Amino acid sequence: MADSLAGIYQTHMVKRLESSFDAFRRSLHTLLDATEGMIKMFREDKVIIAPDLNVKKLQADGMELDEILKLAMAKGYDPDEITFRAGDFKPEFLPMLEYDADLLQSLYKRWDKVDADPKLDLFVEMLQGELFDPARNREGKLVVFSESVDTVNYLTQQLQERLHRHDILSVCARDRNRKRENIRANFDANYKGERRDDYNIIVTSDVLAEGVNLHRANVIVNYDSPWNATRLMQRIGRVNRIGSTAPAIYNYMFYPSDPGDAIISLKKNSLIKLQSFHSALGEDTRIYSHDEIVQEFRLFNSDVRDDTDRNQELIREVRALHDTNPALYRRIKQLPPKSRCARNSKSVHQDASERHNARSANNPTQAEGAVWGMPDLPSMRLGETRPQTIAYLASPQKKAFYLVSEHTRELSFLEAVDIFRADPSERTVPFGEAESQHYEQVRNAMAQYAADQQQERHEEKPKIGGRDNDAKKAAAFLREVRPALPDDEARQVADRLKHMVERGIYNQLADALNRMSRKHKKEPITVIEIVEQLEALDTRYSQPQQPSATKQEPLATADIILSETFV
Secondary structure (H helix, E strand, O other), X not given: OHHHHHHHXXXXXXXXXXXXXXXXXXXXXXXXXXXXXXXXXXXXXXXXXXXXXXXXXXXXXXXXXXXXXXXXXXOOOOHHHHEEOHHHOOOOHHHHHHHHHHHHHHHHHHHHOOOOOHHHHHHHHHHOOHHHOOOOOOOOOEEEEOOOHHHHXXXXXXXXXXXXXXXXXXXXXXXXXXXXXXXXXXXXXXXXOOOOOOOOEEEEOHHHOOOOOOOOOOEEEEOOOOOOOHHHHHHHHOOOOOOOOOOOOEEXXXXXXXXXXXXXXXXXXXHHHHHHHHHHHXXXXXXXXXXXXXXXXXXXXXXXXXXXXXXXXXXXXXXXXXXXXXXXXXXXXXXXXXXXXXXXXXXXXXXXXXXXXXXXXXXXXXXXXXXXXXXXXXXXXXXXXXXXXXXXXXXXXXXXXXXXXXXXXXXXXXXXXXXXXXXXXXXXXXXXXXXXXXXXXXXXHHHHHHHHXXXXXXOOOOOOOOHHHHXXXXXXXXXXXXHHOOOHHXXXXXHHHHHHHHHOOOHHXXXXXXXXHHHHHHOOOOHHHHHHHHXXXXXXXXXXXXXXXXXXXXXXXOEEEEEEEEO
């Protein structure tokens, strides 16, 4: 029990240190006061244990023990029930308290001499530079969050003294309601009254992480990492709101130090929590770290029952590999293009069958006898020996997986994953006589890739299945940008494109708009650039085509990323 309590308090103290030096110093002082107060009760032979009274705070406020007992009586306590004698405790208890007090006194004196604060120095430097760069901070507003009220007060005082700024508003739970009108007038873009600029920096605890708009600002600084990772999304939600005129939100994060994080594992826990949100909800923006893996998931796609769960499984596998074997993760990531190998088809078939059996046990609707996710591999099913090849091909216009044997067909991502998957113990086999067929089959895959591209360019038919989702995303993007377009002509262009997307006339139009949307989210582009790109798409897809006079953009040549031949 004692070890558990020590661990809890150790974590608390490290977290305070990672928040700010001042918060840590104050916690040291509070712990020292509490220890000395307990020693005093032992020496006076009156150990008062009444949690509802907060005896520690009453002692710190200078109240004597007899006065505390009188207060307890006034509140209905029986002094005999809350007062213990020193002899009621183990003999070693008082010497242990005295040892703790000496140690804390020594620590406090040493920390009291610390004048340097590199974290604060860096923050002040950023305040004088990029945080108020007009290119990213249009309105010159900044929101600073900290979990610690002591850190909030410390930052406010230090910034006022160092920068000689008087436009800093400090907000904590005790004064939020009193300062509400000032907060709204200075930071709420939807405020109906007269906007003011009396305050341009707001330093606050998580009391403002919910229930208030701060979206005249588009720059956030997290001066410490919150215990609850959802707080990060709530904080960002204060500035990422309808009515903001900024094209992007800038989220700055002070991570815990490496020695501190080795004790509290705050960064890892936050990353795991946020990664689960990305996997479940399809977030496409990193919130806490560049290590977050973001990907769009079709969570409610009724056409593909298990794709969402399988995507989540794959993300967890990648995350586990990244955390447990970073060297192998980097090696895989750095594989050169055109990497190829030959594999034994029997081992692949066996692995696939085992996965199928495991999944079928949890999915009664799975067709009996089918190898789940292993599409049309005769040599794997029937033990035949003719080689087959899977190839991953990519260009800026299209990424695709192809399976080549007697015929060539495109695979879905999940189908390809099940074929590429290999147990770490599996070893490659020599190509042997199959090497010439490997090259031939890769060439067949590239030829099919080119044919598919050509067909998609001229395709004029409604989308089906998963393509409907692409159309919906593209239409949603056009609805989102339409209000920001500068004139009626530009809005008419957006309307025409939206009409074509919703009718499903061109698959590649939806793809182009979705690429544009993803790029805009990662690195916001200007309204002028959006208009130019929409006009280019409108010219390409809206105007009647003149084959004899119009030169089409050449199709991109595919690069071979990976290929495997099964022998």
